[in-house]
Amino acid sequence: MPVQARERLLRTAEDLFYAEGVRAVGVERILSESGVGRASFYRHFPGKEDLVVAVLEGRDVRWRAWLAQRVAAHGGGPLAVFDALAERFSAADFRGCAFINTIVETADPDSAAHQVAAGHKAAVCEYVRGLLAADGVAEPDVLAGRFVLLMDGAIVTALRERTPDAAYRARDVAEALLAAAERVG
Amino acid sequence: MPVQARERLLRTAEDLFYAEGVRAVGVERILSESGVGRASFYRHFPGKEDLVVAVLEGRDVRWRAWLAQRVAAHGGGPLAVFDALAERFSAADFRGCAFINTIVETADPDSAAHQVAAGHKAAVCEYVRGLLAADGVAEPDVLAGRFVLLMDGAIVTALRERTPDAAYRARDVAEALLAAAERVG
DNA sequence: TCAGAACGGAACCGATCAGTACCGTTTGGA
């Protein structure tokens, strides 16, 4: 059984949106590169906006699963998130964070795409908080907020400099924060 | 004498590009909101792309002048850059960093707009390095890179959270870095 | 005063945008 049309649309759209931006990629491009017919597209999605949301929702789940896996591979400590980021930054197709990009590109903060992006960041922050709590940090919420700020800063910097160096720069700062943090017990 | 057409184009385009994104704003919008005729626009700029570059170049100069002024108003120390950011984040029309936004929106890293954005960040980094050197930090280059990463992280976070809190979060981290930094003499 | 630059407005270009409607074919389950 060949891959269903809906799945092909989601995969093609995700690649194109991430590489060139949501606004820069027209429905026509997605159809021709996925081989899906125009009518089939509108049978699966009411419109382009709904495709964007579906793509982001799928990416949110997969990205966080990937992060958890890579963090485990790097020892499971809180600082491992920056090792995971360094891996991402080295990828040839790295184009920043799809959710930050969506927030930047979609000016309207009430749009559905914006909500998904905000939800993704909240989930990542919660995940980092768990890593810090497991590490015995006394105030994991405060430090998690600073870690996520460092992560976003590293992502934006890496996009600009086109080198994974920013991940290690952020990691050094995070390491200092972690060393200075108070512990429970 | 009324404001010249070129100046009106630049001001209108800067406002619209920043508020809604370069790609989201068509030439038509800029013309109608600025009151400039279509022909006049193409007399001043070869095309939309050139207008984008001119807008960014002007913003680069003005933004850095504004930063230096606000840093001075906040005591002139390296940490004052985060107080300046907090001011920006509180503005009703805050929509992140126009240069980060341009890099995100313009996928092509070889585009002129990308180059201007990269140049802006390099200039800001050099400015921060000067502040750190004046403060007696032993390795101002290293710390400047971390400060700029924190600034970009704060900007992106503030755009997402829609509150100036990220500026103070970044400031706290920077303060810890500054306190731990070695000094000359 | 007068020539020429600068200007605003409008008509027009081909290309592309998101979205709709209808076509004939392929496919999977009863």
Place this chain on the structure above:
DNA sequence: TCCAAACGGTACTGATCGGTTCCGTTCTGA
């Protein structure tokens, strides 16, 4: 075997995209 759902392809809509051309007016400096 047969029916219906899912499908790919094509033609079309009105709107908008960036850009060109011409025309008549306004403004300015010599």
